[in-house]
Amino acid sequence: MPNLSEKSFAMPESPIRKLVPYAEAAKKAGRTVYHLNIGQPDIRTPKEVLDKMSNLNLEVVEYSHSAGFQSYRKGLAKYYNNLGISINYEDILITTGGSEAIIFAMQTCFNPGDQVIIPEPFYANYNGFAINAGLEVVPITTKIEEGFALPPVEEFEKMITPKTRGILICNPGNPTGCLYSEDELNVLKEIVKKHDLFLFSDEVYREFCYDGATATSALSLAGVEENVVVVDSVSKRYSMCGARVGALISKNKKLISTALKFGQARLSPPTFGQIAGEAALSTPASYFEEVSKEYIERRDILVKGLNKIEGVLCPSPKGAFYAIAKLPIDNADKFCQWILEEFHYENQTIMLAPATGFYATKGAGEQEVRIAYVLNKESLQKAVKCLEIALDQYPGRKLETVVQETQEI
């Protein structure tokens, strides 16, 4: 058989996927597995969407325009305008999920061999998209002890080489739950301006901000309009991950018209998903209030519960629905396998995502796990209890290390 591409060997497997057989075995053994490993919310898709889908009245399921239905783009522009962001529908390209928006942006802006700086830990699939485009990911490490705050400007300056062409952030962040302040975004703005870089801002968790905070969009940064590309998606906002509808937004007209050429090659984003996305724009504020209340309650159960466990550090996330926790363990990959394979408490166990998959720096995050709080409160409480007992029983428990490291900061 002919050889496969070099890229195909470089493509990482999902860090969670390796654990799937262990989770399946635990379920086969009759155990309840609490899935804290995935970003698939259990929240109901808005009624406005489901009603619309039941009343489609289509005769032919046609392509849309390659940039998406104009009515949907206009509706989305209005959504941004209501957030105080001055955007015209022509600045918006509808994509097949946020994923395709990142792929298009990378293909449009970067050449193979270019470097993109990404604060780590970061969404693991950025690696795959970068490999796809032949890019080099340059991680800039953020620390759990500092709540994953953006490093100071000097740290960024150290990373910049002649090959640096962009910075990619996720705000609010997956997997950290970190929400960048306006000051932090202004730091980025100055770097981007000084070195004429692209700033990709993945803002798919925009609606999920807690404790009175709101997300600042990179689109509102004055003076870098030509540099900023925002990635958006309906997946989490309306709990409709399966719609596969996202958007690429930029005030850089040349960038949008060029990205559209990549869009034309794949003809059209999904028609059903776009109809759902347009209907979702009518979701009432009360839906988000309820969802937000629910996530805050879940977060508090999780974070308070975790921080009570000896040796566990879990900063309270300001946004999204993930938290990173540092555990008193030797190795998160081993622990996440052990807890599925060897451990159970009252016939229950948990599936976590080892954080190593979210770091590009080898060895970073070895004691950390990502936890998605997408389960109901009762299950979350039971999952936290499971974790507490598991940490007590785990043969690779390493309490001292964590305490020392925390003290060093």
Place this chain on the structure above:
Amino acid sequence: MPNLSEKSFAMPESPIRKLVPYAEAAKKAGRTVYHLNIGQPDIRTPKEVLDKMSNLNLEVVEYSHSAGFQSYRKGLAKYYNNLGISINYEDILITTGGSEAIIFAMQTCFNPGDQVIIPEPFYANYNGFAINAGLEVVPITTKIEEGFALPPVEEFEKMITPKTRGILICNPGNPTGCLYSEDELNVLKEIVKKHDLFLFSDEVYREFCYDGATATSALSLAGVEENVVVVDSVSKRYSMCGARVGALISKNKKLISTALKFGQARLSPPTFGQIAGEAALSTPASYFEEVSKEYIERRDILVKGLNKIEGVLCPSPKGAFYAIAKLPIDNADKFCQWILEEFHYENQTIMLAPATGFYATKGAGEQEVRIAYVLNKESLQKAVKCLEIALDQYPGRKLETVVQETQEI
């Protein structure tokens, strides 16, 4: 502003897109424009699909598995088995349209700089996908006077270099309507085997074969199971282009598991579209019989009408719903613009796709246009009449050249 990528300049614009403003101007001037330029069928999506979509009963629009819903993959495997193709559901990866299947296959199999031989004229978006993957398209020219038959093996051998890694065909063909015989496919099989190349076979028009012919799938070629990748899609088969659901199929297990890594990075193909695709598997044979009958009648109106016009050559397509016609003109791009901009007959005109966009060889296809017979018979008849009168009036009419070239063969 930072520079865009080199790729983004190389990406071709759609050959039809340049004509859109002229079509819009003609419509604004109150003229009827017959769209023979697009592959968006007017055929009704099967009732089975539309009924299913009205009765979804979803609470949360979730991701599917990255390879697609297992029930859908199993249903598709059965569809292939019914065609006499021995395929297991694990050989199938559900993709976002046939487009994504080609993108995944290229990323999985080829390195930047690799060469792929494609019989031309070919589907114009293969260019975009190749640029995306950094591939060099090596065209092998097929001739309208030979009904676009596959060139003999010697012609292929001439094209093969150490960089050649694959051959890409579309069967039945867009834009030619050509259906490859088993003998032709066996020629390809021998080349692929001899040089250990990948054979990508885009079979999205499989159901549209006329005059008693049937399509032979590359999946049925014995001895090259590890080399063959089939691209499929629900778009044309069920007239649901907007569903954006396709498939990548190969008996090469390593290839499928590797392509899945690209699939994991983008999470999931569209959930709504997959539900529609699965429902479409229940479409009764009568639907296809009706559709086929309709397309044959349209084809005959078009082809017979065109060949009656002096200087026009239009081989009768054996499959798909496109035909290439050679016209007595100086230049198809000029003619297609002129007919929209300057010409009208009884307040009607037509939009055609210049065939130059379907050839990679510079200057090839300059007198040819692609015509999609996706209009009802009455409109098609009127469109053919329009073309006849336009050819008579066109200032760049060049009757002699066509006749000479035809005689040379």
